[in-house]
Amino acid sequence: MNLRSSWVAETGQTREDTRLTQIGATTPQNTLEARSGILAGSNSGQYRASGFSLDGGTAAMSATLNPGRAVIQGQSGQGVYPVALASALTLVFAPGDAQFGRIDLVVLRVYDSLYDSSNRHEAVAEIIQGTPAQTPVPPATPPLSLPLYEVMVPATASAGTGGINWNTSLRDLRTSIVALGGILPVLGEIRPGAYPGQYQDSGGSLQRWDGSAWVPYPSALGGIAPAGALGSASYTGQYRDTAGGVLQRWNGTAWLPAVPGPAFNATDDGGYTTSLTYTPTLVERTANPLTLTFTAPASRSVLISYGSRVYTAASDTATAYMSLRVTRGATVDLEPNDNLAVVYSGSVAASVSSVMRLHSLIPGTSYTLTALHRSSNAGVRAWFDGVYLRVDAQT
Structure with a gap:
C-alpha cells in the first residue's frame, strides 16, 4: 500500500494512518459533497502547493511523487476520503510505443468494494496508461480518483533512448482545497x-x-x-x-x-464695461466670455471661488460688480445678481474675491459658469483684470 487512507480498509487501519489522514480541510462543492483536491502549502512557504508534485529528475522513465495530503470525494452520500502520502514514491512509466506517442495519467485513487467491484479496500497512487495515437489524448479519469498529472510519453521512449523529457512532458492537473471559510489558493482549474x-x-x-x-x-x-x-x-x-x-x-x-477638480480658468487680459446690466463681454478684452465647465460630483455640492482686480476709472463713487451665471446646457440654474457679486468702488485698483456654495447639483452632469460684469454708472468704466473662476468639489 503506497498511500495512507482512513475509513477504507476493512481491517488494519492504524492509529498512524488515522493521524496522518484526519485532514479537517474540505472545500464545499454542494450541500453533501466536498471538492476533491490537495492541501495547499509547501515546506518553505514559497509555493502555493508542493504536495503530490511530480519530479522527473534525471531518471529516464521514472519520476518521484512527493509527499502530500488530499481528499477524494465519492458519489453523493458516499462521503469524502482523506489520503496522505507520508514519504516520496517512485512511479515507473512503461516504454513508449514503437510508432506513436501516448499520454499517461497519474492519479490518486481509492478502491472501496462497498461501492465498486474491485474487491479492494485501499488508496493508491497509480499510472493510468493512455492509448498510443498520432494525436494522443489522455485516458479518462477512473471513478473515485484525483488526477494529478498528464505525462506525454513519446514514441520509442525507453531507458536506452533517453526516455521522457521531464521539462516539457508534464501537465499539472492538481487542484487545491482549504477548510470551510478559508481563502482558496487557486491551483489548476x-x-x-x-x-x-x-x-x-x-x-x-x-x-x-x-x-x-x-x-x-x-x-x-x-x-x-x-x-x-x-x-x-x-x-x-x-x-x-x-x-x-x-x-x-x-x-x-x-x-x-471621484473628486472632480479643482476646475480653474482665468485671464490676464483686462477690459471694461459701462453696462448697467450684467454682461459677459468686456471692451478691450479678447477672452469673451470667461467661462468654466465642471462636472457635478457625487456629493451634489461644490464651492465656487471667483474674483478680479477691479477699479472704476476716474470715479470714487461708482461701483463695479462681478457676478456669475450657472447653466446646465440650455437650462439656466442661477442668474447673476448683486447679492452674490464681488463689488468695489474706487479709482485705485484693488483685488476682490468671494466664495459661494452651489448645492443640489445632479451628479455627473456638466455645468458651466460664466463671469458677468456691470457698472453702477453708465458714464463710468468699470475695469476688470485678472478675472478667475475656480470650482472645488465638496465631499
Whole structure:
C-alpha cells in the first residue's frame, strides 16, 4: 500500500494512518459533497502547493511523487476520503510505443468494494496508461480518483533512448482545497464557488463568489480597484485608481473623477464695461466670455471661488460688480445678481474675491459658469483684470 487512507480498509487501519489522514480541510462543492483536491502549502512557504508534485529528475522513465495530503470525494452520500502520502514514491512509466506517442495519467485513487467491484479496500497512487495515437489524448479519469498529472510519453521512449523529457512532458492537473471559510489558493482549474461570500486567491487578485461568478475583491467589498485591474464596472459607486493617479467613480454609465477638480480658468487680459446690466463681454478684452465647465460630483455640492482686480476709472463713487451665471446646457440654474457679486468702488485698483456654495447639483452632469460684469454708472468704466473662476468639489 503506497498511500495512507482512513475509513477504507476493512481491517488494519492504524492509529498512524488515522493521524496522518484526519485532514479537517474540505472545500464545499454542494450541500453533501466536498471538492476533491490537495492541501495547499509547501515546506518553505514559497509555493502555493508542493504536495503530490511530480519530479522527473534525471531518471529516464521514472519520476518521484512527493509527499502530500488530499481528499477524494465519492458519489453523493458516499462521503469524502482523506489520503496522505507520508514519504516520496517512485512511479515507473512503461516504454513508449514503437510508432506513436501516448499520454499517461497519474492519479490518486481509492478502491472501496462497498461501492465498486474491485474487491479492494485501499488508496493508491497509480499510472493510468493512455492509448498510443498520432494525436494522443489522455485516458479518462477512473471513478473515485484525483488526477494529478498528464505525462506525454513519446514514441520509442525507453531507458536506452533517453526516455521522457521531464521539462516539457508534464501537465499539472492538481487542484487545491482549504477548510470551510478559508481563502482558496487557486491551483489548476478554476471551478465555480459553492456559496456567495466564498473567497479565492487567483494568484493575481483576491476574488469573491457572488452566486454566479468570481468577482475581484475590490468590486465585491467596495474597495478601490488598482490601476489596470478593472475595465468595466460592476455597480454604480464603484471606485478605481488610474495610471495617472486619478481616483475615478462609476456613475452608472461612465468613469468620472471621484473628486472632480479643482476646475480653474482665468485671464490676464483686462477690459471694461459701462453696462448697467450684467454682461459677459468686456471692451478691450479678447477672452469673451470667461467661462468654466465642471462636472457635478457625487456629493451634489461644490464651492465656487471667483474674483478680479477691479477699479472704476476716474470715479470714487461708482461701483463695479462681478457676478456669475450657472447653466446646465440650455437650462439656466442661477442668474447673476448683486447679492452674490464681488463689488468695489474706487479709482485705485484693488483685488476682490468671494466664495459661494452651489448645492443640489445632479451628479455627473456638466455645468458651466460664466463671469458677468456691470457698472453702477453708465458714464463710468468699470475695469476688470485678472478675472478667475475656480470650482472645488465638496465631499
